[in-house]
Amino acid sequence: MKKQIQLVSIIIFAFCMNIIAQENAGLTLPTGFKANLYANNIGSARHITITKSGIVFAKLNNPNKEGNAIIRLEDTNNDGIADKINGFAKYGGTGIFVKGNSLYASSNEAIFKYELDSKDEVLNPLTPHTIVSGLLDRRQHNSKSITFDKGNNIYVNIGAYSNACQEKDRMPGSQGMMPCPILDSAGGIWKFDGTKENQTYKDGKRYATGLRNVLGLDWNTETNQLYVAQHGRDQLNSFYPNLYSDAQNAELPAETFYEIKEGDNAGWPYVYYDPSQHKKIVSPEYGGDSKKEGSAEFKEPVVAFPAHMAPMAVLFYTGNQFPAKYKNGAFISFHGSWNRAPLPQEGFFVAFVPFKDGKATGEWEIFANGFAGMENGTKVANPNKAKARPCGLAQGPDGSIYVSDDTKGAIFKISYNK
Amino acid sequence: MIQFLMNGEINKQINCTVKIVSKFTLLFCFLILALWGNAQNKINGKKIYETRCLVCHQADGGGVPNMNPPLDGSTNVQGKDIVRLVKIIRNGYDERVALDGMYYNNAMTANPDLKEDAIADVLSYIRTSWSNKAGLVTISQVKAALFKNKAAKK
Numbered sequence: 001m002k003k004q005i006q007l008v009s010i011i012i013f014a015f016c017m018n019i020i021a022q023e024n025a026g027l028t029l030p031t032g033f034k035a036n037l038y039a040n041n042i043g044s045a046r047h048i049t050i051t052k053s054g055i056v057f058a059k060l061n062n063p064n065k066e067g068n069a070i071i072r073l074e075d076t077n078n079d080g081i082a083d084k085i086n087g088f089a090k091y092g093g094t095g096i097f098v099k100g101n102s103l104y105a106s107s108n109e110a111i112f113k114y115e116l117d118s119k120d121e122v123l124n125p126l127t128p129h130t131i132v133s134g135l136l137d138r139r140q141h142n143s144k145s146i147t148f149d150k151g152n153n154i155y156v157n158i159g160a161y162s163n164a165c166q167e168k169d170r171m172p173g174s175q176g177m178m179p180c181p182i183l184d185s186a187g188g189i190w191k192f193d194g195t196k197e198n199q200t201y202k203d204g205k206r207y208a209t210g211l212r213n214v215l216g217l218d219w220n221t222e223t224n225q226l227y228v229a230q231h232g233r234d235q236l237n238s239f240y241p242n243l244y245s246d247a248q249n250a251e252l253p254a255e256t257f258y259e260i261k262e263g264d265n266a267g268w269p270y271v272y273y274d275p276s277q278h279k280k281i282v283s284p285e286y287g288g289d290s291k292k293e294g295s296a297e298f299k300e301p302v303v304a305f306p307a308h309m310a311p312m313a314v315l316f317y318t319g320n321q322f323p324a325k326y327k328n329g330a331f332i333s334f335h336g337s338w339n340r341a342p343l344p345q346e347g348f349f350v351a352f353v354p355f356k357d358g359k360a361t362g363e364w365e366i367f368a369n370g371f372a373g374m375e376n377g378t379k380v381a382n383p384n385k386a387k388a389r390p391c392g393l394a395q396g397p398d399g400s401i402y403v404s405d406d407t408k409g410a411i412f413k414i415s416y417n418k
Numbered sequence: 419m420i421q422f423l424m425n426g427e428i429n430k431q432i433n434c435t436v437k438i439v440s441k442f443t444l445l446f447c448f449l450i451l452a453l454w455g456n457a458q459n460k461i462n463g464k465k466i467y468e469t470r471c472l473v474c475h476q477a478d479g480g481g482v483p484n485m486n487p488p489l490d491g492s493t494n495v496q497g498k499d500i501v502r503l504v505k506i507i508r509n510g511y512d513e514r515v516a517l518d519g520m521y522y523n524n525a526m527t528a529n530p531d532l533k534e535d536a537i538a539d540v541l542s543y544i545r546t547s548w549s550n551k552a553g554l555v556t557i558s559q560v561k562a563a564l565f566k567n568k569a570a571k572k
Contacts, residue, residue, distance in 0.1 A: 044484075061484065062521075139514055139523050170510065170527040238473055238527070338482040341473050384480035384488065407483060 025412055026387075027370045032323070035368065038402060038413040039082040042071050045404035045411060046094040047145060047313060048392035049103070055120040056082065056411065058392065058404055059096035059105050069093065070105055072122065073411070080413055088125035094215070095146035095156070096392075099194065104154065106144040108137040111156060111192070132199045136161065136186050140169075141213035141231070145313075149219050152194040155226055159213035160187035164233050164285045165269035172239050176285030180269050183209050187268060189217065189228060189260065210265040210298060211258075215335075216314035216393075222328045223358040226260040227302075229311035229332055233272055234339045236284065243290045250340040251276070254304035255311050257332065257353065257360070267298030275304040302360040308337035309347030312391045319399025322416045329355045331367060333390035333403060336383055344379035348372040350390055350403055368414060371405065456554070463543025466536055470529060471544075479548040485524045487517045490548035494518075500541070500555055504563035507537050534560045 024035040038056070043064030049057050056073040063069040068087025075082050095106030103114040103122065112128035131154070135144055141159025148154055162169045165180035165187075180187070185201065188209035192199050208228070216229040237249035244252065253272035258264070271280040271294030280298055282288030305311065315331045329352060336348035352367040353360055372380045373387030380386050388405035395401050400415040467475075471489075475481050479490030489495050494517065495503070510528030514521060532540070538560045545552040 139512070140525055142523065168528070169512075169525055172527070172531070235473060235527075238470070338476065338485065339473060341476055342468065382476045382478045382480050383482050384476065384478075389483075 025410075026373055027368050027412065027414075029368055029414065033368075033414055033416050035412050035414045036080050037410060038075070038080065039073055039085065039411040040408065042073070042085065042409040042411070043069075044092075044406040045071070045409045046143070046391050046406050047096045048394045048402055048404045048411065049096045049098045050394045050396050050402065051098050051116065051120045052397055053120050054397050056394070056396075056402060057096055057098065057103060057105075058409075058411065059093055060409070061094065061406055062092040063090055064409070070096070072120075080415075082411070088122060089128075094143035097146050097148060097154075099148050099152070102194075104131070104146060104148075104194065106146050106156065108142040108144060109133065109135045111135075111144065111146060111154065113194075129197050131194065131197060132156070132192050132204065134200045135190075138186075141186075143213075143215055145215050145217055147217050147219055147226070148194060149226070150221060150224065154192045154194045155207060155217060155219075156190050156192065157211070157214040157217060157228070158186045158188060158190055159231075160211075160268065162269070163235065164283055166285055170235065170239075174285075176269055176283060178286070182269075187211060189214065189226070207262055208260045208264045208266070210267045210270075212268040215310070215312045216332055218314040218316050218330070220259075220316050220328070220330075220355075220358075221318065222316070222355075227258065227314055227316070227330065228260055229255065229257045229314050230266060230268070231255065231310055232307060233268070233283070234308070240284045240290075243284055246342055248290075249307075250343040251307050253281075253307055254301070255307060255309050255334075256301035257303040257305065257311070257314075257330075258299055259302050259360070260299075264299050265297065266301075267294060270294060271298055273301055273304055275306070278304075303353055303362055303364055305332075305334070305351070305364065306346055308339040310335035310337060313393040315393035315395060315401065317395065317401070319395055319401075321399025325354060326352065328358070329353055330360070331393055331401060332364075333393050335389045335391060335406075336372065336380060336386055338383045341382075344381055345383055346379075348380060348386055348389060350393070368403065368412075371403075371412075459539045459542055459554075460546070462536070463539035463541075464547075466532070466540040467543050467547075470527070470532075471540070474524065474526070479544065479550075481522075482524075484520075485522060486526075487520065487522045489544045490550060492518060492550075495544055496550050496552035500559050501563040501566050503541055503555075504537055504560050505567050507532060507540065508564065508567070534564065 025037045027035045044061035045058040058071045060069045070089040071087040073082035074084040091107040093107040097104045110133040111131045115123040138161030140161045145157045166174035168174040189207045190204045191207040192204045213231040214228045232253040236244040254275035274281045280294035282292040312333045312335045317326045334347035337345045350368040353364045371388040391406040392404035403412045474486040481488035511526040538555045541555040
């Protein structure tokens, strides 16, 4: 019996040591970078934002065990690990953004504003100001990601509550509606005044349209422009098996990254982007045959990523800690796919998109990988087996970047030391 | 020999044995047929699952967190409410109710073209695959459920 206990404790000890000793919190990174687990198990952490003094706020998709859906994390002893963690707010959601002394957070239908004191403590956790309410939430693509320009304007994604704007959503053979009525109130980015309370649709402006669902958006302060990453449509092979094989569906359509100017139209639901033909192709619901090219009025992406990987956040790097090539380039987190099945899934990493003279080069590379925690680099077969799925991105005051995970609620901190 | 055959006693016995054996053979054949039928149904159910359901509910029946619910281990999938299950397969599903305590954001595709036997096969498949150990669903159960759903619509 004693021996057994001894053995068990040795095994447990070895197991713990293994976790603690896991280099770079299990992530693979470019040379010179290191990662550690800043926090873990805080709840389904969607987007994150960081104040000038380094306080991290995370928005949870659903309230955690304590019933809180915004988590404040502080690393008081500067060892890279959050040691003071508390929370507030009862509503689930995705968006969170610190602007000056204000903290903005979104539910799936509204945007709220909190005030921060000199220690970045929230002054009105129970009584936030409602900035915008009544935004469409029809479940599908209901996350309201938010960002700000250099001024006080909020940009919010209102995702389309549909896959391809069929008369009946996801019904085989159902035609695409022409024009797509969803685009009046969703399927785009809306702009609101971040300082005004109690706004609704009529106070905002549709800034860009033809975007099926945008989780990742960020303002490029260098060029003063909005950039967004779209989640492309699903299920080409399920609905049009004569036009698309399983293998083709796994690669179609590309996940697209756009430079947005006011009034732009990215073309959903009428077209999708085919990364091998390098073209916008007419959707089969709108008479496409997998080859017919879409109208030139629709926006071209600046980068096309492999299909279905689900870009969750965009972060323009403005820090000085990382090597020069990262400055003013964009990090994009990828949640990892499900619609590539029956083929193995892709994504579950953070990519880097280099910029030169304010323009994306069109290239991209994997920056941080290994979130899914698969043994020996095997592919994820089922997304529910991924240990972590990258979601939010934020930059700390020292130039480190933070990546949140919305499965168990880990936050990874990634730094560079020559 | 002939005498033996002529012997009524034995003849009766043989007759009886033949009868019993043939009864058993018949039963045996039925059993084989039934098993073979079940196997066929399971193969058919798996095929339907792979072409229509796997994309969302995944190969391991584990679903996609927050998007598509797991079927493996699901209380409803293994439950008694066959009428509801049939309705979900035929009409699709977009209700935002908690399934085993979790909410899912995607909308499930309808299958208006799936015939009664195919619905029975795919339901039987998901109820007996992975860790699921519920009963098979019969064509007559599906027919009754579709009838009920139709009546409810009117």
